[in-house]
Amino acid sequence: MxxxxxxxxxxxxxxxxDSQNTESKTPFSIAQQMEFTxxxxxxxxxxxxxxxxxxxxxxxxxxxxxxxxxxxxxxxNGVKIEYRLAIATDxxxxxxxxxIQFGSRFVEDANETDSQPELQVxxxxxxxxxxxxxxxxxxxxxxGIRVDFKGPDSSPGKNATVQLFQNxxxxxxxxxxxxxxxxxxAANIELIKNWARAKxxxxxxxxxxxxxxxxxxxxxxxxxxxxxxxxxxxxxxxxVYPAIDLTAGERERNTMETLMALPVPRFRLLLxxxxxxxxxxxxxxxxxxxxxxxxxxxxxxxKLLLGEGGFTIVLAAKLFVALSAFALFYSAVLLLLxxxxxxxxxxxxxxxxxxxxxxxxxxxxxxxxxxxxxxxxAIPLINILLLSRxxxxxxxxxxxxxxxxxxxxxxxxxxxxxxxxIFGKDAVAIGSRGRWHDLLQRPEITxxxxxxxxxxxxxxxxxxxxxxxxxVLGRGESEPSFRLVLSAAMTLFLFILFPLALLIWQRISSxxxxxxxxxxxxxxxxxxxxxLATWPWVFEIIVYANGLGIRGFxxxxxxxxxxxxxxxxxxxxxxxxxxLGVVPGICEEAFxxxxxxxxxxxxxxxxxxxxxxxxxxxxxxxxxxxxxxxxRLLPSTLMGLLLGWLAWRSNSVIPSMILHAVxxxxxxxxxxxxxxxxxxxxxxxxxxxxxxxxLVISAxxxxxxxxxxxxxxxxxxxxxxxxxxxxx
Amino acid sequence: MIKLEALTKIYDQDVRAVDKLSLTVSKGExxxxxxxxxxxxxxxLRMILGLLPPTSGEASILGCHVSQNPLRIKKLIGxxxxxxxxxxxHTPRELLxxxxxxxxxxxxxxxxxxxxxxxxxxLQRFLDRRCATLSTGQxxxxxxxRALVHDPPVVLLDEPTRGLDVVGAKVVIDFVQQLRSxxxxxxxxxxxxxxxxxxxxxxxxxxxxxxKFEGTLEELKRETSQPSLVEIFxxxxxxDSNQPTLSAxxxxxx
Numbered sequence: 001m002x003x004x005x006x007x008x009x010x011x012x013x014x015x016x017x018d019s020q021n022t023e024s025k026t027p028f029s030i031a032q033q034m035e036f037t038x039x040x041x042x043x044x045x046x047x048x049x050x051x052x053x054x055x056x057x058x059x060x061x062x063x064x065x066x067x068x069x070x071x072x073x074x075x076x077n078g079v080k081i082e083y084r085l086a087i088a089t090d091x092x093x094x095x096x097x098x099x100i101q102f103g104s105r106f107v108e109d110a111n112e113t114d115s116q117p118e119l120q121v122x123x124x125x126x127x128x129x130x131x132x133x134x135x136x137x138x139x140x141x142x143x144g145i146r147v148d149f150k151g152p153d154s155s156p157g158k159n160a161t162v163q164l165f166q167n168x169x170x171x172x173x174x175x176x177x178x179x180x181x182x183x184x185x186a187a188n189i190e191l192i193k194n195w196a197r198a199k200x201x202x203x204x205x206x207x208x209x210x211x212x213x214x215x216x217x218x219x220x221x222x223x224x225x226x227x228x229x230x231x232x233x234x235x236x237x238x239x240v241y242p243a244i245d246l247t248a249g250e251r252e253r254n255t256m257e258t259l260m261a262l263p264v265p266r267f268r269l270l271l272x273x274x275x276x277x278x279x280x281x282x283x284x285x286x287x288x289x290x291x292x293x294x295x296x297x298x299x300x301x302x303k304l305l306l307g308e309g310g311f312t313i314v315l316a317a318k319l320f321v322a323l324s325a326f327a328l329f330y331s332a333v334l335l336l337l338x339x340x341x342x343x344x345x346x347x348x349x350x351x352x353x354x355x356x357x358x359x360x361x362x363x364x365x366x367x368x369x370x371x372x373x374x375x376x377x378a379i380p381l382i383n384i385l386l387l388s389r390x391x392x393x394x395x396x397x398x399x400x401x402x403x404x405x406x407x408x409x410x411x412x413x414x415x416x417x418x419x420x421x422i423f424g425k426d427a428v429a430i431g432s433r434g435r436w437h438d439l440l441q442r443p444e445i446t447x448x449x450x451x452x453x454x455x456x457x458x459x460x461x462x463x464x465x466x467x468x469x470x471x472v473l474g475r476g477e478s479e480p481s482f483r484l485v486l487s488a489a490m491t492l493f494l495f496i497l498f499p500l501a502l503l504i505w506q507r508i509s510s511x512x513x514x515x516x517x518x519x520x521x522x523x524x525x526x527x528x529x530x531x532l533a534t535w536p537w538v539f540e541i542i543v544y545a546n547g548l549g550i551r552g553f554x555x556x557x558x559x560x561x562x563x564x565x566x567x568x569x570x571x572x573x574x575x576x577x578x579x580l581g582v583v584p585g586i587c588e589e590a591f592x593x594x595x596x597x598x599x600x601x602x603x604x605x606x607x608x609x610x611x612x613x614x615x616x617x618x619x620x621x622x623x624x625x626x627x628x629x630x631x632r633l634l635p636s637t638l639m640g641l642l643l644g645w646l647a648w649r650s651n652s653v654i655p656s657m658i659l660h661a662v663x664x665x666x667x668x669x670x671x672x673x674x675x676x677x678x679x680x681x682x683x684x685x686x687x688x689x690x691x692x693x694x695l696v697i698s699a700x701x702x703x704x705x706x707x708x709x710x711x712x713x714x715x716x717x718x719x720x721x722x723x724x725x726x727x728x
Numbered sequence: 729m730i731k732l733e734a735l736t737k738i739y740d741q742d743v744r745a746v747d748k749l750s751l752t753v754s755k756g757e758x759x760x761x762x763x764x765x766x767x768x769x770x771x772x773l774r775m776i777l778g779l780l781p782p783t784s785g786e787a788s789i790l791g792c793h794v795s796q797n798p799l800r801i802k803k804l805i806g807x808x809x810x811x812x813x814x815x816x817x818h819t820p821r822e823l824l825x826x827x828x829x830x831x832x833x834x835x836x837x838x839x840x841x842x843x844x845x846x847x848x849x850x851l852q853r854f855l856d857r858r859c860a861t862l863s864t865g866q867x868x869x870x871x872x873x874r875a876l877v878h879d880p881p882v883v884l885l886d887e888p889t890r891g892l893d894v895v896g897a898k899v900v901i902d903f904v905q906q907l908r909s910x911x912x913x914x915x916x917x918x919x920x921x922x923x924x925x926x927x928x929x930x931x932x933x934x935x936x937x938x939x940k941f942e943g944t945l946e947e948l949k950r951e952t953s954q955p956s957l958v959e960i961f962x963x964x965x966x967x968d969s970n971q972p973t974l975s976a977x978x979x980x981x982x
Binding site: 032260263264 | 802805816817826827829830832
């Protein structure tokens with residue numbers, strides 16, 4: 001075995017051996033990256049056109065918008081309404097006025113004199129020309145009233161038949177009719193009651209009804225959708241000009257070729273541009289938020305729109321987080337579109353449809369029934385709009401908010417990695433092929449590793465899928481054993497079958513694509529040791545996090561989980577371990593330390609590859625079928641770091657699969673043996689720590705495992721940075 | 729120092745932009761890659777730079793293959809292109825610093841190098857003015873300095889005198905002489921044949937992607953019995969137009 005590794009090392013030490021990797025790695029220098037970013041920022045921020053979008057636009061727009069909002073808000077909050085009534089004769093008008101006055105005394109809302117509409121009566125000057133129906137149909141009056149007196153006496157208080165003429169196309173006419181009808185009906189009932197009581201003092205109305213007016217929860221919800229939409233659109237407008245200028249502008253100024261002649265991978269140049277665009281977008285967002293807050297405050301709109309709480313700094317900060325996630329996403333999309341444009345004009349032609357398209361979801365969620373939950377939390381743009389609205393309404397919940405932010409950021413990363421695929425390709429104008437549809441083309445040549453773009457895009461796709469699948473699984477009322485198998489099947493599909501389909505489509509050999517390489521058997525031993533010894537530490541971190549108040553589940557969910565655990569105890573332990581320990585261990589590793597890891601490794605160094613894959617792993621574990629579990633972020637990310645380190649050192653995914661599967665299984669068996677632990681006085685309450693001796697022992701085992709890894713990879717220190725060895 | 733072996737670029741499956749081009753350029757030599765528009769000069773330079781992957785063949789610099797280590801190759805090359813623009817909102821000092829760091833220099837070395845270059849190329853007067861305000865000649869000098877900021881052993885010049893007046897062109901010619909005396913390998917692509925005669929040591933005449941003639945000016949004159957490069961070129965074009973297209977395609981390189 002060791003001679004095999006040495007042979008591999010020789011090929012890997014030679015940088016030229018990696019024929020797939022045409023852009024071999026240079027160390028990622030942060031100072032150099034800073035210089036690249038500063039150049040982009042300089043080029044953008046010195047340009048007055050950027051400053052205009054950044055500063056002047058919000059200062060002009062929000063006060064204007066504020067006045068419009070004020071108008072709408074005050075209208076919604078009851079400015080005096082006036083109904084115009086057309087009545088043919090003076091007698092009828094007098095009768096109506098008297099009857100309404102009488103009826104009003106028995107209508108509840110009549111006590112609030114402020115909101116009472118004013119009645120304006122039209123009487124004809126010339127009786128012959130008067131056409132009551134025509135007046136209403138023409139909207140010259142809101143309502144026509146005809147009174148036929150029963151008998152010759154037309155004095156007020158006498159009996160009559162009343163006919164109302166309502167314009168079917170006017171809501172005001174309908175409101176006026178309702179207003180009159182309610183009062184006449186109240187008068188009628190009162191008169192009947194009085195008559196009946198005169199006959200028999202015991203008379204009671206068969207039905208007594210009252211009407212309570214309640215303030216709507218989504219008060220002014222249309223405005224609350226409009227505000228984030230304006231805020232988001234204005235924010236991204238800030239990024240449009242820099243995005244075009246820094247990509248298509250490079251070509252138009254003929255600077256792209258000299259830029260591409262730099263000995264730096266293209267994605268690092270694009271990253272600098274991205275940071276510049278995001279910075280400007282976020283600054284624009286901040287300016288807009290500031291201008292909006294000042295406007296709301298100055299025009300006294302904050303309490304009117306947002307209720308008693310008003311617009312607080314905490315709310316502004318939360319909105320800024322949502323805006324920032326959106327800025328990260330949208331800036332990447334902007335760069336993706338402009339990267340393929342050869343001129344300003346072409347880039348604008350791509351961006352205008354995008355901007356128009358961005359308004360559509362905003363209008364869609366004006367319709368009732370849209371809330372931030374389930375699928376909508378994973379739809380780009382819509383999720384952030386809904387999140388902003390719910391932040392303003394004060395109805396936001398943790399899990400969907402987190403999913404909205406994480407998925408938006410992941411979509412951004414994915415768009416950026418796609419942009420890196422096409423950015424700079426047509427710096428060489430003749431026969432250039434830097435167009436987006438190339439991204440969807442099946443490559444002609446085979447390779448042994450997914451590209452960074454493919455790996456990151458798959459990650460971005462898997463996150464919402466994982467969230468939705470987990471949600472569906474969490475709702476099922478089926479048999480516990482069926483649910484277990486279903487959960488294993490879902491894991492298998494998401495983390496192996498789906499990436500496998502992509503590998504086949506991209507003509508990437510699936511073994512090396514998933515990082516399945518032959519490696520030193522000592523790594524397997526280390527993996528088993530790690531798997532056995534990590535769980536007490538994970539347990540301790542969760543207990544600590546709980547102690548610090550970081551916990552996602554509400555008590556009700558915890559009850560559900562306890563029920564679930566109780567159900568599992570009745571199932572054969574092998575099934576539980578297989579479905580929740582071994583299968584997830586292998587599948588998750590195939591993706592996080594295989595597919596994703598390989599893609600990252602192609603462009604990044606060890607630290608970044610391990611860190612990013614671990615963080616992605618941690619974020620996935622925050623989302624559970626029952627809800628958000630933020631306390632799992634830290635242990636899962638730390639676990640990801642260990643798994644990533646092992647995968648890097650061994651240059652294979654197999655040891656980390658073993659580690660993960662063993663770790664999961666041991667944890668499950670431990671949970672399954674809670675009674676046993678209880679006997680030893682451990683784990684009776686979640687807050688209770690494990691005995692120090694246990695931690696010492698597990699630390700000892702971890703140390704031995706670490707030593708074995710170093711021993712096994714002693715001769716491989718310089719190896720992992722280059723190619724993955726061919727499997728035989 | 730520069731070696732091209734049967735370098736070929738085929739666009740869209742049938743357009744042979746460069747066809748089995750083989751040549752070598754040594755230290756301290758100025759090689760003029762000449763040819764009319766569309767002859768394949770720029771494509772060749774881009775393949776050497778690693779900006780375009782060749783369809784077949786290989787380019788190497790100091791024994792390092794372009795296709796295998798494009799980033800290392802880029803460090804060895806300074807590129808001058810007449811059409812190259814400058815960043816309008818940067819000063820020449822900022823621009824040179826950016827490229828120096830981009831080529832992997834340490835900030836203190838970059839500072840020193842910019843100081844040296846601005847003395848040599850006469851940039852001091854406008855080193856801290858915005859590039860947008862520079863004259864064509866000044867911009868050209870900044871462009872030349874940019875290509876040399878990392879002191880590369882190889883310099884590629886793509887139409888370096890295009891759009892320049894006599895004074896501007898002289899700056900470029902002086903620059904090339906300087907490079908030669910500092911022992912760099914230089915490839916100049918141009919169709920300004922008379923100018924090329926003044927500063928190139930050896931020539932390659934490229935036509936439809938193929939190297940038709942190669943040698944010193946004297947060798948070319950002897951071989952073609954023509955008095956100047958312009959005449960040689962006209963003869964070449966004449967021969968080409970007399971031949972049926974197919975036989976022209978089949979003709980071997982010189």
